[in-house]
Amino acid sequence: MNSIRYALLSLLAREPLSGYDIKQHMNGRLGPFWKVGSNQVYPELSKLEGEGLIRLLGVEQLSYRPARKVYELTDSGREALAEWVLEPAETEFSLRDDFILKAYNLWLVEPEQMIRQLERIQQHHEAKLAAYLDKSAELERALSGKTSSDPLYGTAAVLDFGIRHERQYLEWCQEWIRRLDGEGAGPK
Amino acid sequence: MNSIRYALLSLLAREPLSGYDIKQHMNGRLGPFWKVGSNQVYPELSKLEGEGLIRLLGVEQLSYRPARKVYELTDSGREALAEWVLEPAETEFSLRDDFILKAYNLWLVEPEQMIRQLERIQQHHEAKLAAYLDKSAELERALSGKTSSDPLYGTAAVLDFGIRHERQYLEWCQEWIRRLDGEGAGPK
DNA sequence: AGATACATGTAATACGTTACATGATTTT
DNA sequence: AAAATCATGTAACGTATTACATGTATCT
Numbered sequence: 001m002n003s004i005r006y007a008l009l010s011l012l013a014r015e016p017l018s019g020y021d022i023k024q025h026m027n028g029r030l031g032p033f034w035k036v037g038s039n040q041v042y043p044e045l046s047k048l049e050g051e052g053l054i055r056l057l058g059v060e061q062l063s064y065r066p067a068r069k070v071y072e073l074t075d076s077g078r079e080a081l082a083e084w085v086l087e088p089a090e091t092e093f094s095l096r097d098d099f100i101l102k103a104y105n106l107w108l109v110e111p112e113q114m115i116r117q118l119e120r121i122q123q124h125h126e127a128k129l130a131a132y133l134d135k136s137a138e139l140e141r142a143l144s145g146k147t148s149s150d151p152l153y154g155t156a157a158v159l160d161f162g163i164r165h166e167r168q169y170l171e172w173c174q175e176w177i178r179r180l181d182g183e184g185a186g187p188k
Numbered sequence: 189m190n191s192i193r194y195a196l197l198s199l200l201a202r203e204p205l206s207g208y209d210i211k212q213h214m215n216g217r218l219g220p221f222w223k224v225g226s227n228q229v230y231p232e233l234s235k236l237e238g239e240g241l242i243r244l245l246g247v248e249q250l251s252y253r254p255a256r257k258v259y260e261l262t263d264s265g266r267e268a269l270a271e272w273v274l275e276p277a278e279t280e281f282s283l284r285d286d287f288i289l290k291a292y293n294l295w296l297v298e299p300e301q302m303i304r305q306l307e308r309i310q311q312h313h314e315a316k317l318a319a320y321l322d323k324s325a326e327l328e329r330a331l332s333g334k335t336s337s338d339p340l341y342g343t344a345a346v347l348d349f350g351i352r353h354e355r356q357y358l359e360w361c362q363e364w365i366r367r368l369d370g371e372g373a374g375p376k
Numbered sequence: 377a378g379a380t381a382c383a384t385g386t387a388a389t390a391c392g393t394t395a396c397a398t399g400a401t402t403t404t
Numbered sequence: 405a406a407a408a409t410c411a412t413g414t415a416a417c418g419t420a421t422t423a424c425a426t427g428t429a430t431c432t
Binding site: 003006007010013033034078081082084085086088089090095096097098099100101102103104105106107108109111113114117120121147148149150151152153154155157158160161164165167168171172175176179180183 | 191194195198201221222266269270272273274276277278283284285286287288289290291292293294295296297299301302305308309335336337338339340341342343345346348349352353355356359360363364367368371
């Protein structure tokens with residue numbers, strides 16, 4: 001628990017960043033998995049600084065703008081992160097997806113309407129998959145020759161998970177469209 | 189948002205239940221996806237009753253125990269649920285899994301240690317998969333001949349998703365164990 | 377002229393988890 | 405004799421989302 005702090009450390013382990021940068025990263029590139037608001041980022045950064053896990057690298061001031069405070073990971077921060085990575089992982093994962101709950105109620109509605117819902121969701125995941133595959137192609141090129149101690153390796157692992165997840169989701173949609181379709185059209 | 193109310197309605201759409209029953213169902217059979225505490229269930233039940241989506245079917249009183257209040261879905265509750273099911277679904281799903289965040293940091297630690305982590309997680313998902321497959325075999329038997337308007341159809345859809353998810357997770361673990369393994373043993 | 381990006385931060389609100397309180401019965 | 409089960413509910417806490425406040429430069 002309290003994974004956000006580790007999310008912040010994970011990003012800072014790769015490069016120095018400001019709170020704003022972190023927010024952008026999480027809601028952008030790493031978006032599929034995590035999202036944060038500024039209210040979580042800034043206080044947590046202060047805490048981490050207080051604990052000596054990160055340190056203020058520098059402040060970029062543009063006079064008309066709030067100071068841009070860039071943080072970097074300290075050695076003890078790097079240690080804490082590595083320790084956490086190797087800790088026995090929480091086996092409880094949530095997998096709370098509204099749509100799955102909707103599917104649980106598929107028996108309540110007209111098959112044709114449920115099919116339409118499934119198709120809509122399917123399209124959404126197709127788009128996501130396509131985006132991930134694009135990124136992946138790029139990444140794989142950059143990855144050649146690099147060893148597993150390169151940060152890109154971690155990026156690739158997460159991206160790969162995302163790709164597999166989207167594929168699996170799509171197949172599930174297809175399967176249940178098929179099942180519901182066979183039903184409605186079947187005994188005529 | 190506020191999916192818990194729909195989770196409660198989803199269960200009550202199948203059979204009348206008490207708050208306690210609901211809690212047990214969610215943390216047991218439907219456990220992989222949802223969990224709730226009593227503090228969420230009881231207030232929400234009161235709210236739903238106030239809105240006329242559910243009604244008190246009866247109270248079982250055993251003198252030495254708190255009254256067991258059993259609720260059932262009303263017609264307007266069933267309508268509200270069906271409407272929600274057909275609403276354009278939220279495309280934002282979280283997929284927040286601590287272990288994926290750990291994997292993002294795999295480059296920070298010794299490959300052999302990460303492999304051990306992956307193997308541990310793999311075992312966990314193997315066990316889950318086995319449990320789901322058991323349930324699924326049972327379900328498929330009970331399902332034969334039933335149409336898509338049977339609640340079991342919804343159960344099957346969710347279970348199927350769980351099975352696919354676990355399989356996908358396993359494959360991902362295997363792939364990354366392989367990749368890290370090939371690394372360490374490779375250029376010797 | 378108006379919206380968006382930059383950049384920090386706070387406040388209000390919603391959602392979720394853990395722990396507590398009660399109290400007899402049944403299981404270990 | 406101790407612990408778990410049943411059954412409701414409240415309280416305290418922790419985490420997350422949304423909105424707000426500030427203020428200039430740049431893009432449309």
